[in-house]
Amino acid sequence: MKSKEKLALVLAIVPLLLLTMSGMTLSHWDDDVKVEGSISMGTFDVQMSLEDFYDNETSLDVGHISASLADWNDGDDVDGGVNDSLIITMSNVYPGYEGCVVFNIDNNGTIPAETNETMITLTGSSTFDWDTYGEYVIAELYYLGGGTPLLLAHLDNGSLVYDYDFTTDPQGLLTLDVGESQWFQLCIGLTQDPNAPEAMMDTSMEFSLVLTWIQAVP
Amino acid sequence: MNNKYAIVALLGILAVLALTMTGPGLTVSHWNDQVKIEGSMSTGSLEWDITPTGLSWNTNTVMHFDAGVRASGDGPGQTGIIGINLVNAYPNGYGAYVFQVRNEGTIPVHVTFWFETGTGCAGNLADYILINPVFDAPFYNGEFDLLNYSIASIQDGWTSPYTRPLSWWLNNVNSMSTAMSLESNMESGTVLYTNTTSTTIMQYDTDNILMPGEKTIIFVWIGISDELQQHEEYMGESCGDAYNPAFYIHYYAVQALP
Numbered sequence: 001m002k003s004k005e006k007l008a009l010v011l012a013i014v015p016l017l018l019l020t021m022s023g024m025t026l027s028h029w030d031d032d033v034k035v036e037g038s039i040s041m042g043t044f045d046v047q048m049s050l051e052d053f054y055d056n057e058t059s060l061d062v063g064h065i066s067a068s069l070a071d072w073n074d075g076d077d078v079d080g081g082v083n084d085s086l087i088i089t090m091s092n093v094y095p096g097y098e099g100c101v102v103f104n105i106d107n108n109g110t111i112p113a114e115t116n117e118t119m120i121t122l123t124g125s126s127t128f129d130w131d132t133y134g135e136y137v138i139a140e141l142y143y144l145g146g147g148t149p150l151l152l153a154h155l156d157n158g159s160l161v162y163d164y165d166f167t168t169d170p171q172g173l174l175t176l177d178v179g180e181s182q183w184f185q186l187c188i189g190l191t192q193d194p195n196a197p198e199a200m201m202d203t204s205m206e207f208s209l210v211l212t213w214i215q216a217v218p
Numbered sequence: 219m220n221n222k223y224a225i226v227a228l229l230g231i232l233a234v235l236a237l238t239m240t241g242p243g244l245t246v247s248h249w250n251d252q253v254k255i256e257g258s259m260s261t262g263s264l265e266w267d268i269t270p271t272g273l274s275w276n277t278n279t280v281m282h283f284d285a286g287v288r289a290s291g292d293g294p295g296q297t298g299i300i301g302i303n304l305v306n307a308y309p310n311g312y313g314a315y316v317f318q319v320r321n322e323g324t325i326p327v328h329v330t331f332w333f334e335t336g337t338g339c340a341g342n343l344a345d346y347i348l349i350n351p352v353f354d355a356p357f358y359n360g361e362f363d364l365l366n367y368s369i370a371s372i373q374d375g376w377t378s379p380y381t382r383p384l385s386w387w388l389n390n391v392n393s394m395s396t397a398m399s400l401e402s403n404m405e406s407g408t409v410l411y412t413n414t415t416s417t418t419i420m421q422y423d424t425d426n427i428l429m430p431g432e433k434t435i436i437f438v439w440i441g442i443s444d445e446l447q448q449h450e451e452y453m454g455e456s457c458g459d460a461y462n463p464a465f466y467i468h469y470y471a472v473q474a475l476p
Contacts, residue, residue, distance in 0.1 A: 018263040044249035058476040060326055062430060074252040076352045091282070092262035094325045096476050105253060137259075185290070188259060194476065204260040 044197035045109035046176065046213040047083040051102035056189070064091045065099030090188060095196045098138060098189030105211070106185065114175045114218035117166040119212035122155075128205035130158030135201065136191050139207070144183040145170060152184075175216065243433065265323035266428070266471050270300055270315070283315050288466070292298045300467040317467075319428060326474035427474045 017108065053067040065088070070173065072085035090099050107113050124130060130137075139155035143164070150171065152164040173182055186209075270285040302315055321327055322392040 037280070044251055047336055048251055055476070060427070060474060061476055062326060072254060073250075078253065084251070084253045084450050086253075088255065090256040090259040090269070093259050094262050094264070094473055096236045096473075098476075102394065103255075106362050109251075111249070118436065168367040186255065186257075188257060198264075199262055201263040202261060204258060206256070208256050210252055210254040212250055212252045214248050 033214065034063040041077075042110040043188075044111045044113065044215050045079060045107075046113050047106050047108050048086050049083065049104045049106055049181070050086065051104060051183070053088075053095055055097065055099040057097070063093055063097040063099070065101070067087070067101045067103075088186070088188070093191045096125075096192035098185040098187055100185055102144065102183070102185045104181040105176065106181040107178055110178055112175065112177050113213040115211060115213045115215045116174055117162060119214075121210045122160045123160060123208045123210075125204075125206035128203065133197065133200050134158030136193055136196050137205070138187065138189045138191055140187045142185040142187070143171060143173060144185050149185060176213065208211070234340060246363060262324035264318065264325050264327060264471070264473050266296060266327050266329070267319055268329075268467075268469050269317050270302075270317045285317075288369045297468055297470045300469070319469075321428045321430050321432050324430050326429050327471040328427060328474055329471045330471060464476065 006181065036175065048069060049068055050069050053065055055063055057063055057067050067088045069083045070085040070087050071081045073081035074084065077084065085101055086101070088099075088101050093099075134155075134157040137155060137158070140151060141153045142149040143152050145148075149165065152173070153160055153162050155161070157159060164173070165173075169175075190200075267290070268287075270287065282305050283302055284305050285300060285302040288301045290296070290298050300317060320328055
């Protein structure tokens with residue numbers, strides 16, 4: 001090998017070696033940074049609580065009303081739907097008799113809840129002749145949190161009629177902050193009507209009122 | 219392509235992707251919870267009846283009663299009629315007829331009575347019929363005692379003592395051997411109707427209530443005034459059944475208010 005060729009080889013290898021050694025050295029100078037996060041989910045849980053139930057009998061004691069809380073899993077309740085249902089049973093009802101149940105809807109979760117009137121559904125038993133007897137049935141839902149009872153909705157010939165302006169919601173009933181409760185009263189009975197048909201005797205009717213609450217949008 | 223346009227396009231794609239992913243995320247991520255009220259209501263029934271017991275008492279065995287239900291009225295809006303004939307009646311002849319009221323439904327009732335005299339001879343015989351309904355059983359120390367109970371209000375000819383033990387009435391009037399309420403909720407009263415006319419309907423509206431399952435006995439005192447003796451035109455044979463004057467009890471029940 002000629003000296004020029006040797007020199008060229010050396011010039012090619014040395015920088016390569018230097019670069020290699022330099023690179024090895026640099027690769028030891030590194031540092032890692034990381035972001036560790038944890039997310040704990042809140043809970044969304046609207047429940048009911050029972051305050052009282054009573055009827056309008058003063059001298060008599062033949063009609064009966066009872067109310068109790070029950071669990072109801074609407075499909076995805078992680079807690080099994082604890083206290084998500086209020087059961088009202090009325091027996092030996094007669095014209096003029098009216099029973100009322102006072103209850104709360106409570107936000108027991110950690111996230112605000114909201115609803116609207118489209119998420120309130122009323123279902124009556126199909127076996128009851130609402131067309132004929134519906135006018136004799138009283139059902140009134142009141143809000144009690146404002147001092148004097150405020151009529152929110154009532155049953156008119158078997159159909160739910162809203163007396164409260166749910167669009168503007170002046171009482172703020174459609175939202176439930178965390179830990180907040182709303183106080184309601186539901187009264188059910190028969191009108192004192194001498195023309196109430198005899199065929200209403202020994203009959204029964206059932207109804208189901210479902211309120212769906214969703215988490216409030218941030 | 220201009221770099222500026224490339225960046226804008228890239229941002230647009232990212233935005234669309236973000237919205238596409240966020241959209242279903244919003245729907246799914248909305249937690250919800252439902253509460254419901256389940257109610258059931260069953261109604262009671264209004265059922266009652268009034269039945270003649272077939273028992274009566276009169277001043278002697280000559281005059282007696284012939285009673286029967288003319289129209290049943292055991293439901294709401296119905297009026298029943300019990301017809302009572304005083305057979306072989308005569309002036310100053312009196313007696314008591316007994317009938318029973320039972321609430322067989324599940325709702326308390328008010329019972330209202332109308333007493334109407336039938337048309338007797340010439341239509342005026344009713345003027346001399348005396349009617350005295352007593353809405354309570356006259357018991358003294360467990361004994362049924364018409365004499366002591368009624369002596370203050372009844373007239374001559376009504377004072378024959380008639381005493382039976384309570385058990386007798388339980389077994390005979392009500393055909394029951396078990397204890398039941400003979401202590402009527404109906405207000406005891408003495409209402410004496412005289413000088414009625416055949417066109418007048420007298421009403422006695424009980425203020426009190428007959429509770430479900432309760433029974434009571436009503437005594438109706440009926441007689442012919444001795445003033446009739448002064449009107450022999452009503453006593454002649456031409457009057458036909460003038461000696462058997464008819465007397466009607468109309469009854470009607472409404473549910474009690476809560």
